[in-house]
Amino acid sequence: MDDKTRSTYFTFFNEIGIIGQLSRAILESRLPDGMLISHFSVLNHLIRVQDGRTPQDISRAFQVPKTSMTHTLAVLEKHNLVEMKPNPRDGRSKNVWITAKGREFRDQAIGGMDPDIERLSGLLAGIDVAALSEQLAGIRKIMDASRDEAE
Numbered sequence: 001m002d003d004k005t006r007s008t009y010f011t012f013f014n015e016i017g018i019i020g021q022l023s024r025a026i027l028e029s030r031l032p033d034g035m036l037i038s039h040f041s042v043l044n045h046l047i048r049v050q051d052g053r054t055p056q057d058i059s060r061a062f063q064v065p066k067t068s069m070t071h072t073l074a075v076l077e078k079h080n081l082v083e084m085k086p087n088p089r090d091g092r093s094k095n096v097w098i099t100a101k102g103r104e105f106r107d108q109a110i111g112g113m114d115p116d117i118e119r120l121s122g123l124l125a126g127i128d129v130a131a132l133s134e135q136l137a138g139i140r141k142i143m144d145a146s147r148d149e150a151e
Contacts, residue, residue, distance in 0.1 A: 016136075030112035035079075035105075038072050043081060043106045046098045051082075054093050081105055 028037045045061060046053065053061075059069035073096060076082040081102035084094040098106075121129075 026116045027109065027113060030116075031109055039076055039081070040106065040109050042069075042072055042076060043098055043102050046082070046096065047103065047106060051098045052095045054087060054095055056093070058096060076102065079105075 024037050027040065031037070031040060041062070042058060045058065049061070055069050055073055056066055058073070059066045062069065073082060073084070077084060079101075080099055083097050083099055085097055087093040087095050
């Protein structure tokens with residue numbers, strides 16, 4: 001690989017990483033005490049891809065050990081944001097279902113970012129964030145498929 005291509009892609013991923021870190025800090029500052037971005041992220045994932053997933057499916061999606069995801073799910077279950085039900089396909093594993101309270105929590109967390117989004121929308125005037133989001137979603141889909149093929 002030539003140096004220019006390597007540098008371009010490294011810069012691209014580095015900028016996305018920094019933006020991700022800054023946006024997580026904004027969201028986490030708006031979450032209630034005791035709740036972390038990891039908790040919000042699981043709820044958001046279940047709404048985005050549909051709930052009813054196994055803990056193993058979720059841990060694979062987040063690329064974290066199953067034990068870490070089990071802990072995160074236990075916290076969510078303790079707060080009645082998700083519920084675990086027996087998996088009807090095998091009876092041994094469980095499926096994770098987001099509760100109405102979990103959906104409300106996620107929506108309130110997003111709504112809590114309104115002041116930050118208003119401020120940033122003024123600072124980002126002239127950038128087509130909707131079009132950029134579509135492009136990033138396309139890149140995510142390609143990378144997801146590539147990750148799944150590598151497994």
